[in-house]
Structures are given as C-alpha cells and as structure tokens.
Amino acid sequence: MSLLEVREASKSFGSLAAVRRVSLRVAAGELRAVIGPNGAGKTTFFNLITGALRPSAGAILFDGRDVTAVPAWRRVVLGMARTFQITEIFPELTLAENLRVAVEAAAGLRLRPWISRAAAAAVGRQVEDMLALAGLAAKAGRRVGELSHGDQRAAEIAMALALRPRLLLLDEPTAGMGEQETYDVAQLVRRLHRDRNLTIVLIEHDMRVVFHLADRIAVLDQGALIADGTPEEIAADKTVQAAYLGQVAEGGAAEAGAAEAGAA
C-alpha cells in the first residue's frame, strides 16, 4: 500500500495555478525524487503534502488516512518530517539544543513542565546519536547560526530525523553546497534509505544526485505532472527533455538531455 497518496491536488494563488491536478503515490520504503524546472510548483506541492498550505482541490492521504484537513504540526506527529529550501533552524541556540527540541517533541514531552534526570539523559543520548548520524558530533556546543551553510543543512536534516519520521521530505537538500558537501548529503540520504528503509521524497536540482539515488522520479512542469517513472524512463522521456530544453534555451546553455540540463 502507498504510504503517501496525493489525489488530484491543485493549488491556485489568485489566477496563478501553481499546482494543477497532480496525483502521486509513494510506496513505503521508496525514494522518490520530484524534479522540474524553476517555478514548476515543486515547493508548493511539498507544502500541500506537509500541510503548510491547504489544497484548493484534491486530497492528501498519509498511510491510508485522509489528512487534507489535518494541521501541519499534527501531520508531523503522524510521521511526516520535512526540511526547507531555505534552511529553517533555531539560529541562536546551540546545535545540541536545536536537536533537543526535536527529540523532546518526538517523545511527546512538549507540554512537560519538568523532566526527570533519567529522561533528560535519554534525550541527551538521542541528540548525540542524531548528531553522529549527521556527522556533526564535534560541533554540538556551537551556535547553529555560526555554522557553515552545509552544516546548517545537515543540522536541519538531523532535526527532521530526530522526529523518527515514517516519511521524510527534503526540499533541495544540496542547494548551495559544494562538491564535497553535496556528496556527503547524498551519501547520508542513501544510508537512510538503504539501511533504515526510510521512505523519502526529495526535491532536487542536482541531476547526478537524483539519478544516483531515486527509485522513481516525478517531473513537474508549470504545476502539472508531466512524467512519473524509473530514472531510465525519465531520462528517455521526450516530454521531460522538451520541458528542460525550453528552460536551457532560455538560459543560453547548449547541452541537451535531462541530466545535464537539470544540473545547469
């Protein structure tokens, strides 16, 4: 059964149709990439899935349950965690404190006016585990606002993981990263998928990352789903090539093919 099912979801802002009747099924354990030219509606689509926006029409089902009217925070409790295109963290707090909020929320402690030493120690251990997973253990005491862009992105992923999600949604996790950082994030995502069998939906511009990681790829263009298939199918898809080539022509690049075009 699908863990996530989007049924004919649409979102309009005034006369602009940002997402148009998009349907998508993501099976448990799958790693799905969502790609498309700039302005294709990918982030809006993410916002519909996670509850940051309510769809104008259509439905969102999570684990068989209709969550279309469920507020964003409760979808997190149900098992959806996400990161953002522009990193959303708690800049004035230390890395460990950032993670602590996530761990405590996931443990259902958010309304506790006190915490026992034992429970606090357990929280601390989970924080350390998550930092180790994200390769940030050495920076636990640093203020997150002072960390490098790459470390901040990794911190945000670690916070999402600390929620122990069943579905992880990553909005351009490698945006603005150098070669090494991009590779590190790709390896992290791969480990999460392979070793923990985590279901992941990923918006990504770096086509090497997408074709390296994804089980299936969905392509959005101008708010509509124009293709959905395995990486091989997508690479060979004429509609996809046309959508990307249009953008590349505008940008002045001459290279053909979805892979190179997307990476440009």
Add this chain to the structure above:
Amino acid sequence: MRESGRTHPAVLAAIWVVLLLAPTWLGLVGGYTALGARVLVLGLAAMSLNFLLGFTGVLSFGHAAWFGLGAYGTGLTLKFLAASTPLSLLAGTLLGGALGAALGALIAHRRGIYFAMVTIAFGQVFYYIAYRWNALTGGDDGLRGFSRQPLAIGPWRIDIVANGVAFYYFVLVCFAAAVAIMALLLRSPFGHTLVAIRENERRARFLGIPVEFHIWLAFALSCVFISFAGGLYALLNNFADPNNLHYSLSGDLVIMAVLGGMRSFWGPLLGAALFVVLQDYVSSLTTNWMSFVGLLFVLVVLFFPRGLLGVLRGKSPA
C-alpha cells in the same frame, strides 16, 4: 555543555545575596526598605512580561492590564471578602490569570504589531472599567480602605503590616517562589518549545509543536505571574488605582525588560531596579525624570541592544 542563556552560578549567588541583605545596605546608600520591595514587585512584573517577550518572542503591550487586575483582585478581596493576605493574593492572581487566559485564547493566533495592538486595547478596557465603576473600584481616586493583614503560620504571627523589613522578606519569598517556577518552566521541555517558537516559528511547527496553543499557554502563565506581582503591589501600597492598568505602565514594563536585557532571565529585574531608582531619585530633583529614563533607554538600545545584563554576560551579538 553550557546552556544558552543560563545565568552563571556566581552571578546568581550575587543576585540573591544582594536581595537578601537589601534591608541592611539600602539604608547605607540613602534608600529605604519599601523602595527595595517596589523593585522586587516591578521586577517580578517585568520578568513575567519577559517570559513572553524574551523567551517566547511575543510582545504584549498591555500587560499592565493583568498587573492591575491582580492589584484590584487582591484589594477588593481584602476590603470585601476576607481579611487574609495569602487569600487575597491568591484571589488577585486567579482573577488576572483567568481573564488573561480567556482573552489570550482570542488573540494567540495574532502576530507582531496586531498582537501588541489588541493587548493594548484589552488593557484600556480594564482601565476604563476601573476608572468608571466608582461604587466598586473607587474610580479615579483608586481603591482604598483595605490593608494587608498579619501572616499567621501555625502558632506564629508575623507582623508584615507595620514592620517594613518583615514585609520586604515576605515579598522576597513570594518573588523567589514565582521566579523559581518561571526558571524551572524555562528549563523544561515546555520551556524549550517556547524558545524554539521565538527562534523560528515555522521550524517549531514542523517539529510537531502546535505553535498557537503554546503561545497561548505562555501568555496565560505570564498573566498569572504578573497578576501575582500586581497583588503584591496592592499589598505594598495598601492601595490600587487605575494607573496600575494603564498602558503607560505596560510601556514602562517593556522599557524595564529591554533596558536590563530581554534575552537574559534576570535582566528585567536589573531594568526595574534602574527604573525605580531613577524614578525615586531623579523625580525628587526634577519632574522631568522620565526624559532621563528615555535618554538611558535610547542609549542602551543604540549601544547595548542586548540590554545591560546582556553586556555584562559578555556575549557578543551575532
């Protein structure tokens, strides 16, 4: 690992020594014990406001409303219902806390300037009720004709009525209890969610925290604390008047918090101390004492945006 915003133990010890010995040293520097009690009460009020402003990131510009309700609740109880200091204090705290919680529920989803404006409006509603309802509140003249009562603890009776030093220690015990609860809350998982909301509301929401509900809780708690302070204020003066509810007092409380440092737990107490002392000394020299406070405020905001205690902590802003 050092926690963000936690007070150094030496600073903490110094604060308590200064407060505990205040009746001794205040006289030596030309002060008097009631001035110390006034600092404690307004300091508690400013710290209550700062629970919301500095630690949840929500600015209420009408917090005098709940302070004044605490004062009137306490005074009215003493005058009409029960000649008991603890009971009247409890009644005042409940009155302000309950009304704050109820009205807070209406506005917890408002943000920034809209939230601040609505809180001012609430404050002014209570101000005019107190101002007009002569029969109950004494109107413009204020509520008179009540007095704090001696404390009876088991077989002991403590005279806090005529004995100013005893009353100071009573206020200090109340202050310590309220501040301890506040500090424990801020160190708890619930407190962590508040700071998270201050830092990044969107991230907090997408960690599974119902942001509006937590803001409402923080607002209600802040109202309970400041009503308690208002009740102590009525006991201190044996008097409550509409100015306890007025938005100019709300503004003073914000000034105290910002002056002392709204990111630090103890900052507002320092701000209140400065404010009260300036008021007391400078107002004996000139009626324009507020312009000195204003000047100090401008200087602090320009040169020490983290407030005076923020500077003392030596943490540079990002």
